[in-house]
Amino acid sequence: MPQLDATSQSTRYPAIVILDFGSQYSELIARRVRETEVFSLVMGYTTTAEELRAIAPRGIILSGGPSSVYEPGAPVCDPAIWELGIPVLGVCYGMQLMVQQLGGSVVAAGRAEYGKAPLHVDDPIDLLTNVEDGSTMWMSHGDSVERLPEGFLRLAHTDNTPEAAVADHQRRLYGVQFHPEVVHSTGGMAMLRNFVYHICGCEADWTTAAFIDEAVADVRAQVGDKRVLLALSGGVDSSTLAFLLHKAIGDQLTCMFIDQGFMRKGEPEFLVEFFDKRFHINVEYINARERFISKLDGITDPEEKRKLIGTEFIRVFEEESKRLGPFDYLAQGTLYPDVIESAGTGIDPKTGERVAVKIKSHHNVGGLPKDLQFKLVEPLRRLFKDEVRKVGRSLGLPQEIVGRHPFPGPGLAIRILGEVTSEKLNILRDADLVVREEVKEAGLYNEIWQAFAVLLPVRSVGVMGDKRTYAFPIVLRCVSSEDGMTADWSRLPYDLLEKISNRIVNEVKGVNRVVLDITSKPPGTIEWE
Template sequence: MDTQTIVILDFGSQYTQLIARRIRELNVFSAVVPCTAPLSEIQAYKPIGVILSGGPSSVYDIDAPAADPKLLELGVPTLGICYGLQFIVHHLGGKVRSASKREYGHAEVSIEDGSTPLFKELPASLQVWMSHGDEALELPTGFRRTAVTSNALAGIANEERRIWAVQFHPEVHHTPLGPQLLKNFVFGICGAKGDWTPAHFVETTVTAIREKVGTGHVICALSGGVDSSVAAVLVHKAIGKQLTCVFVNNGVLRKNEFQKVQENLRDKLGLNLVAVDASERFLSKLAGVTDPEKKRKIIGNEFIAVFDDEAHRISQETGGVDWLVQGTLYPDVIESSSVKGPSQTIKSHHNVGGLPETMKLKLIEPLRDLFKDEVRRIGRDMGMPEDILGRQPFPGPGLAVRILGEITPDRVALLQEADDIVVAEIKAAGLYTKIWQSFAVLLPVMSVGVMGDQRTYAYTAAIRAVHSEDGMTADWTPLPYEVLKRISSRIVNEVRGINRVVYDITSKPPGTIEWE
């Protein structure tokens, strides 16, 4: 069965991914493509509707995002949002100008033409979120005004051409009735069925993987995190023992994690799992290294070397490996093809994307169309344990980026114990699934303390807890004082070698979530 798709053209808006999420919340698949995509790429989706996103540019800028105006002639229902409205007006013969009074933030929109299906069942006055410096001055032939604010035009329509547009942002939280407007477009105008569910996704993906792989053999690098685990279970559901998963102990995993991951994935879920304890190999390469970027590169390169060794061994045993599973998610796909171009590198990211070309493996990325919360829903639909699906994000380089300074076996052991206490107390307080990440950091700072009338000179641990939607920005979480008190008391009493605990109250930006 073909999946109904709403295509979202990204003109560089910070809200583009939010549009995609709002559509998917209606159980309709949405795909984000750069506005520069050729018309053939848009048509390949066989879209039932197209949405033109907002963007920071003016349609008159020399470097304004260059979309093909012919997309407005496809005859597919089209909704322009903010810059999308101005793009429509400009390219169909109307006029856009710099607004005499710019609108940023909350605004009140009056609907002038309630007969348009876009505003069905909406009140005559809407509270909305505006973010624009330009406005439509003259409308193209055949278009009519459907909504206004006290300052500017806020909505237009041409039912004959099946084009609608609004100057405000229905996708954001600050437009309370925005979801109803999008629902009107997706169901009332585009005729969506709303059948894109986890069960439907699993069924179609399993079938596609089975057909693609045939009798070939597949390997998967498992981290024990949500993404790689769900990807592995999905592929295993399709091809069973033709999949071999490799889990590498890099020496900087959390306490008992090497054993826990094996229990969850091999014993509970029945995956064909090869566990490789390469901790000594990693730690020897990290000895004496203090530069955080070098640590990341060493761990990334060593992981590739270990995985390459295992892949060759598995290939010899199975008669050849053809495919590699990766847990790539949709935000990564969008980021890499964004109209805005790749973001500045803040730090190296560790994944298996850098595997050597000599392996010549074809990729299977079953989650590349999903957001994180959707991945969790898919996992639940397949009956995966909640302690895997509810796991907080954990960095690829593991505790190496939470040990400032040199990494030694003793310092790893210290942080493992402190971090285990943090996680245990956060879970005991019922906060674990409400926080994006919560963990301990071992600082290269030693201070004087007093224990049992004796002077101590030991390390300092920092506690970090943040809330975030996607990891791009984050606010520090104000943990209850009683929880902080228990964490601090347990660490200094139970972890010999740490005598001081501090709490990190820095948001991102200006800080990062991890310390390195």
């Protein structure tokens, strides 16, 4: 049996399995399927037909990927998958692989196709039911299907791609050359719903209420009568986890808020008041600012920062738990994207298997020490951020918490490029507060995924009060996203940008310049480190 999730206790198997061939969109496919209230998980392309038979999903989706099916060493799936009788949808590379393995042919396209293209529907049934002719689809391919396997027929084409969507209706095998999972594909969700509901016969049972019931049962079964220590940061993830665990085990939960000195201005005081006083969830406040800052003395590498902070977190928990404990379990608000981005990338040198590309280590995934003294409780690690927000609302978290922008575990330490010092932290806190205040004042806070400031390790010349200055620049980073997996820079009004810049330069000592980051993800990441 393949391992679906390293620490999941749930017995729920995915109704839809996405086999990953190295696409950056594989996780996005899973998220789109979940939007239909059907549970899906991403698994490696080497998953065998026998392993899939044991899981018994209602449908399989083959992701896209960077390879060409005819190049040496191109990833392939178990050909016995076609004989399982389970509906399969191949996306981009997944479609080309399906065609090739079943006897068709794929060749380098005479004209590559990237970006938006109108889809001309030839067969508006099954997969393309309610998909309007002329719908925009997102293309990204250099190869095309030249000849279809026996039993397949064309469902749709574009001006440059004769076989843009194909099907073998009898065997319930479908392929699309475009990416229905991206927001640019206007008929993409209709297509995925057709596959999930009408072709695979899935039921809409991946609901917030169902998840809470399963998670509560899982936690109670895992923990029993033992005590749990929660690493509370005050963000959406750990706050939702605190409410979920309190619902499951009540006073067996102790939340420890470690003030590592990298929080935003005023947050430590707010969090203790919110959880302890308003909702009567036990919170132990630990002031460890000097300890953490000293650990980063002279450290400039972002990966080293993350690992040092993650390790120090655990050390503090271990020490403080001896004073407050004993505790058997450590709870963390790890999410599915955290696991994905920390997974590692490229080709496994031992197996030759392609795995998801490692973007960066997350402090609660890649930074855990090998001699960890706790057992982990991570009931949110199957969820995307938007799903966590829904769970939080269902559990009764107020909007002031559940609507908060994501904040990295290492905090401002990774928004200060280079060495972290107390002076730089104070500068960044004041600048960050201005950004958040003005975005909220403009009524845009709930429309933006993240809005924050970054401090660069350089200085530039300026003039203030007829005097020469030599001070730091602040980078304004505002992005729009649905799940953090992809993001685009937010087009803030010019007058708002001007107001933010003027306030920072005038109110924050040590800053004389404000610049705007207009990079999307990919190719950039949301955070700078």
